Amino acid sequence: MVLKRLLEYVGYEPGRFKARWISGSEGQKWADTTKEMTEAIKALGPNKRFKKD
Amino acid sequence: MNKVTENLRQTAAKLLKDQEVEMVIGYGLGSEAVRTQPVFITSPDDVDKLVWNPFCVNGLTKYLSDLKTLSGKIAVCVKGCDSRGVFRITQDNIIPRDKVVVLGIPCAGQMSYTKLASKMDVTGQLKEVDDKGETLVIKTSNGDFTVKKSEVILDKCLKCESHNPVVADHMVGDKVSVTDTPDDYDEIKKYEAMSPEEKAKFWLSQFDRCIRCYACRNSCPGCTCRECIFDAIKPDWVGKEMNLDENELFHLTRAFHLAGRCVDCGECDRVCPMDIPIRLLNKKLLKDCKELFGMETPGSAEEGGSVLGQYRLEDPEEFM
Numbered sequence: 001m002v003l004k005r006l007l008e009y010v011g012y013e014p015g016r017f018k019a020r021w022i023s024g025s026e027g028q029k030w031a032d033t034t035k036e037m038t039e040a041i042k043a044l045g046p047n048k049r050f051k052k053d
Numbered sequence: 054m055n056k057v058t059e060n061l062r063q064t065a066a067k068l069l070k071d072q073e074v075e076m077v078i079g080y081g082l083g084s085e086a087v088r089t090q091p092v093f094i095t096s097p098d099d100v101d102k103l104v105w106n107p108f109c110v111n112g113l114t115k116y117l118s119d120l121k122t123l124s125g126k127i128a129v130c131v132k133g134c135d136s137r138g139v140f141r142i143t144q145d146n147i148i149p150r151d152k153v154v155v156l157g158i159p160c161a162g163q164m165s166y167t168k169l170a171s172k173m174d175v176t177g178q179l180k181e182v183d184d185k186g187e188t189l190v191i192k193t194s195n196g197d198f199t200v201k202k203s204e205v206i207l208d209k210c211l212k213c214e215s216h217n218p219v220v221a222d223h224m225v226g227d228k229v230s231v232t233d234t235p236d237d238y239d240e241i242k243k244y245e246a247m248s249p250e251e252k253a254k255f256w257l258s259q260f261d262r263c264i265r266c267y268a269c270r271n272s273c274p275g276c277t278c279r280e281c282i283f284d285a286i287k288p289d290w291v292g293k294e295m296n297l298d299e300n301e302l303f304h305l306t307r308a309f310h311l312a313g314r315c316v317d318c319g320e321c322d323r324v325c326p327m328d329i330p331i332r333l334l335n336k337k338l339l340k341d342c343k344e345l346f347g348m349e350t351p352g353s354a355e356e357g358g359s360v361l362g363q364y365r366l367e368d369p370e371e372f373m
């Protein structure tokens with residue numbers, strides 16, 4: 001929660017970083033979260049920061 | 054000589070003479086009129102080196118960590134802001150509380166060297182400071198100068214949440230009656246309101262200037278790891294190169310290591326030779342931790358710890 005706020009504070013787009021608590025028995029939640037996040041990040045485009053030359 | 058300096062010297066002399074402490078850490082006259090430097094006194098004959106004036110900007114609590122191997126007790130002078138550093142260091146088990154004798158100095162605000170340097174000749178040696186309420190008369194070997202306090206006070210002192218030290222074994226000086234003005238985080242809100250692009254532009258231009266001197270870490274009472282990740286010979290995931298990406302990682306990591314622990318003394322900002330507003334990062338984390346976990350500024354009380362190292366049932370759970 002704190003790290004997410006820090007990253008957004010220094011200019012990372014909201015949604016690029018996410019933390020979710022998903023138990024091993026929650027397969028559907030895992031799949032839904034992954035799908036949701038992949039779509040959100042594809043829409044944002046590649047991250048231009050933290051790139052090694 | 055002012056009353057506080059006199060008191061301070063007497064207290065220090067007594068502590069050293071009675072062998073209650075092995076060392077007194079305080080402020081001494083600096084290389085220029087409006088500078089002070091830390092002094093480390095071990096003999097009662099040297100207590101005349103101690104001074105108290107409106108230029109005692111340094112925080113001295115970090116030295117407790119550097120000198121933790123000393124066998125005897127250490128007395129350290131603290132103002133309101135850096136008094137929280139004492140509890141940071143004792144809570145982190147760097148040095149036991151009973152090995153520290155805190156000499157608390159109530160402080161109405163310290164004067165900024167940079168602001169003073171633009172108003173007067175600072176190159177002489179300080180003779181005396183006359184506090185006239187609204188103004189200061191600074192008598193130096195290069196002449197006398199009168200400055201308005203409100204024009205030269207440190208920015209951080211305008212938003213001070215404890216003018217009087219939160220802890221003191223010996224209070225040298227009378228409590229000041231200046232009203233405490235806890236930070237309203239207006240400045241942080243201003244940066245929060247910017248668009249992601251503006252934020253990225255601002256912060257990357259700040260991180261780009263970092264020369265990785267680690268002065269911020271070295272002066273910080275919260276940065277006391279026995280082996281700092283940035284000192285590791287072969288760090289796993291953070292590089293030692295000085296480039297924008299590694300610098301950004303350094304600043305974000307350091308800020309996050311202090312999340313919920315930073316005592317908000319403002320030393321990181323003061324010591325940065327590149328004028329990177331490091332405190333804006335720490336303040337953001339302070340604001341968030343206060344909002345999320347309802348904590349007070351770390352180091353305000355003897356007991357406590359890091360909110361991120363504790364679990365309470367009522368903690369928010371955005372990640373569920």
